[in-house]
Amino acid sequence: MDRSIVLGLSISCLIGSIWYLGTQVGQGDFSQLILSYSGAFLAYGICLFYTIRNPSSALALWVGIAVLLRLMLVSSSPNLSDDIYRFLWDGHLMQEGISVLSYTPSQIMAMPGFSDAYLEQLYPLLNSPDYFTIYPPVSQLVFYLSTIGDTWSVETSITTMKLILIGFEVGTILLIIQLLRALKLPTSNVLIYALNPLVIVEVCGQTHFEGVMVFFLVAMIYFLYKKQMCLSGAMMSLSIATKLLPLMCLPLLLKFLHNDRRSLIVYFMTIASCIAILFIPFFWSLDVANFVDSLDLYFRKFEFNASVYYVLRWIGKLLTGYNQISIIGPLLSLLTIGFILNLTKKVKASIPTLIQLMSWCFVCYLLLTTTVHPWYLITLVFFSVFTRDWWIVIWAGVGILSYSLYSETWTAYHLWFVALEYLIVIGAYLIMRRQKEKEPKKYITP
Secondary structure, eight states, X not given: OOHHHHHHHHHHHHHHHHHHHHHTOOTTOHHHHHHHHHHHHHHHHHXXXXXHHOTTSOHHHHHHHHHHHHHTTTTSOOSSOOHHHHHHXXXXXXXXXXXXXTOOHHHHHTSTTOOOHHHHHHGGGOSOTTSOOOOOHHHHHHHHHHTOOTTOOXXXXXXXXXXXXXXXXXXXXXXXXXXXXXXXXXXXXXHHHHTOHHXXXXXXXXXXXXXXXXXXXXXXXXXXXXXXXXXXXXXXXHHHTTOSGGGGGHHHHHHHHTTOHHHHHHHHHHHHHHHXXXXXXXXTTSOHXXXXXXXXXXXXXXXXXXXXXXXXXXXXXXXXXXXXXXHHHHHHHHHHHHHHHHHGGXXXXXXXXXXXXXXXXXXXXXXXXXXXXXXXXXXXXXXXXXXXXXXXHHHHHHGGGGGGGGOTTXXXXXXXXXXXXXXXXXXXHHHHHHHHTTSGGGOOOO
């Protein structure tokens, strides 16, 4: 079949599948979800096959398609996740001058004489009304901006938040292209991220803030390459203040700069100053303990789509008769820290090597944590733009198997689906590692 026809059909399938995923499929519609994601990733794979092999393809046209795919989802309400309602709750609280760390939603609703139509509409939609917020200040700023209109409806706030996230996504795509050019890598690699169905649906459809975090990460790496230490440090701070996870990469950056003492001091003084500026006002109410307690509960209580943890949980139940998450969760966190510190031994004065090691930090975290929602893989998809680790792209495709938990029909088989997911990921990794071992200087393993 003619190449242009195949690409035309693939683009049409990608557009249709992403629109359906972002607007029509419910969280519990597992069969429809699998079929839609399969169609989207098949079309995505075909588009990549042709564009990656033919870097001379019109990049501007493909970037335009990537932006269009995101804009399609602006007017829809999130259908696969209800996290956005907590985002809007926090934003509206700040509009009312109430600290988001002072009260849980259930405490606010229980206040005598409390009345707020906006919050009353949101409260039944919250998934964790008895917990304090765990979202850092940059995310909270976006929440605030999304609820800034005094007469705005929840629907208007959702649309506003999506437009902000799409703006970050466009910035990410453009920065990735600049960094690829600087590193003399094919600019067509940007499509690994730009066209990825998981990225589009979870950031622009479900409003997850990994997209904002990735924007600041790519900016940090770009300015680090340019040796603009203040800007790079500021971008790292903003990434941490969006989602705390980039904190994992600080030991790698410390080792990366350790031979240049002046740059090291400037870099980490910038990070320390920016973190102070961003977080001190956020914690001004002195309710830091509420924030820390919520993070602690995350590691000790929540569990979803885990790999190593599920195996240890099973062993723990055999030995003790009950779930040992309160012990296993923190121990796995310590193991993650140890693994990351060991990775610093492999750091070289090379941006591509640094990117590869940062990717392994996130891989380690995701394999050892108790909770792995599909959108957690977005950061790994970003890193794969530079590493060409195709097994990560496959993981992004099969991560949707975890949604079997929400289906009345398939929930009994959830653990089998999770096992299948990780078996596919392990198989893909082993195959692609064998291929890359033919080029050992370009591939870093833990």
